[in-house]
Amino acid sequence: MTHHEVEKYKKGIRILHWIHTGAFVLLFLTGLVLFIPPLGFLAQDSWTRVIHRVAAAIFVIAPIIYLIVDPKAVGRGLKQAFTWGSADIGWLQAAPRYYFLGDESAMPEQGSMNTGQKMWWFIVIVFGVLFVITGAIMWFAKTSASPAALQWMVFIHDVSFIVSGAMLFVHIYLGVFHPMMTEAWGAITNGKISAEYARKHHGKWYNEVSNKAKG
Amino acid sequence: MGYNKDLCTGCGYCADACPFRVPRSDRNVLTGIAKMDKCTLCTTQGLNRIAEGYEPACVDACPTNALVIGDRDSLLADGKKRVAGLQARGMANATLYGENELGGLHVMYVLGDSPGVYGLPVDPKISAATIAWQDVIQPLGWAVGGLTIIGLGMNYLVARANANKEAK
Numbered sequence: 001m002t003h004h005e006v007e008k009y010k011k012g013i014r015i016l017h018w019i020h021t022g023a024f025v026l027l028f029l030t031g032l033v034l035f036i037p038p039l040g041f042l043a044q045d046s047w048t049r050v051i052h053r054v055a056a057a058i059f060v061i062a063p064i065i066y067l068i069v070d071p072k073a074v075g076r077g078l079k080q081a082f083t084w085g086s087a088d089i090g091w092l093q094a095a096p097r098y099y100f101l102g103d104e105s106a107m108p109e110q111g112s113m114n115t116g117q118k119m120w121w122f123i124v125i126v127f128g129v130l131f132v133i134t135g136a137i138m139w140f141a142k143t144s145a146s147p148a149a150l151q152w153m154v155f156i157h158d159v160s161f162i163v164s165g166a167m168l169f170v171h172i173y174l175g176v177f178h179p180m181m182t183e184a185w186g187a188i189t190n191g192k193i194s195a196e197y198a199r200k201h202h203g204k205w206y207n208e209v210s211n212k213a214k215g
Numbered sequence: 216m217g218y219n220k221d222l223c224t225g226c227g228y229c230a231d232a233c234p235f236r237v238p239r240s241d242r243n244v245l246t247g248i249a250k251m252d253k254c255t256l257c258t259t260q261g262l263n264r265i266a267e268g269y270e271p272a273c274v275d276a277c278p279t280n281a282l283v284i285g286d287r288d289s290l291l292a293d294g295k296k297r298v299a300g301l302q303a304r305g306m307a308n309a310t311l312y313g314e315n316e317l318g319g320l321h322v323m324y325v326l327g328d329s330p331g332v333y334g335l336p337v338d339p340k341i342s343a344a345t346i347a348w349q350d351v352i353q354p355l356g357w358a359v360g361g362l363t364i365i366g367l368g369m370n371y372l373v374a375r376a377n378a379n380k381e382a383k
Contacts, residue, residue, distance in 0.1 A: 040222065152344050
């Protein structure tokens with residue numbers, strides 16, 4: 001068999017991914033200096049807040065531009081992320097043996113998004129919205145909202161930070177370091193994965209794509 | 216309570232946490248650049264009058280001795296004497312504010328009427344959100360972050376050992 005490749009991620013979504021990643025990492029680091037008091041000295045004179053706000057604007061604007069440019073792709077992604085079936089239940093049951101022991105026998109065939117990736121979408125969307133709402137209130141209503149309201153905005157912002165930050169570690173780990181995810185990095189950088197990898201990791205999607213190519 | 220203004224990040228958390236609304240800031244709404252301001256009783260680094268053996272400038276300047284600085288016990292005794300004097304003159308609600316509030320404050324006021332009249336909270340409390348942030352969010356952050364990294368490290372060791380075994 002020749003080295004046959006299939007396109008996993010189109011250029012637009014890869015650009016969005018990396019712009020959003022850059023913005024989130026900046027937001028994460030400039031937020032971390034307020035969360036860990038011994039690092040607070042790095043935030044003195046408010047300059048990390050300025051970076052935080054520039055990154056926040058990119059974090060909000062980039063997906064909106066993508067939505068305008070390719071609304072159908074957003075619709076397809078959302079539909080897939082929020083449509084759960086028996087393959088997802090099977091994934092949840094098979095995941096521990098799969099991700100620790102490499103046991104693929106019980107793992108059902110997955111679409112272009114596997115169940116773990118669907119959960120990551122869910123986290124990004126839910127906590128992304130919470131981040132933006134609470135952050136916008138802290139930004140624009142800092143002098144007008146009540147102190148208690150502002151404190152609870154910080155609370156929700158920080159819960160979102162803890163959950164999505166921990167899941168970002170998981171996301172980076174699975175994409176870059178996990179011994180089985182050998183082509184995830186290639187998929188999100190140059191867009192291509194081998195047919196063999198696609199068949200093994202996204203069997204349902206691979207069948208759909210190859211049938212479409214044939215027929 | 217003193218603070219180091221050079222280190223201030225301008226987050227404003229102290230303003231929202233303070234039951235007395237003492238810390239203030241000038242804030243650029245767009246950029247968020249800010250420095251908190253509050254009275255440090257002249258203990259600002261480099262300008263520390265107390266360390267040099269002086270009283271705070273406001274106490275020094277006060278022509279009627281309305282402002283007094285000293286150790287808390289003697290201030291308490293003096294304050295109680297003043298309150299008793301006010302009550303003897305018919306001010307039944309006169310009180311020494313700060314004697315018991317929040318376990319006893321370092322700044323106390325002799326008030327001729329109930330604290331609400333002077334814009335002070337009658338029963339000041341540390342807000343639930345402050346406690347939630349310090350006692351829940353902070354430890355939760357360390358626990359979730361730490362356990363995630365440990366879990367991923369363990370997964371890597373197990374998964375890599377299995378992958379190597381299969382490769383052989």
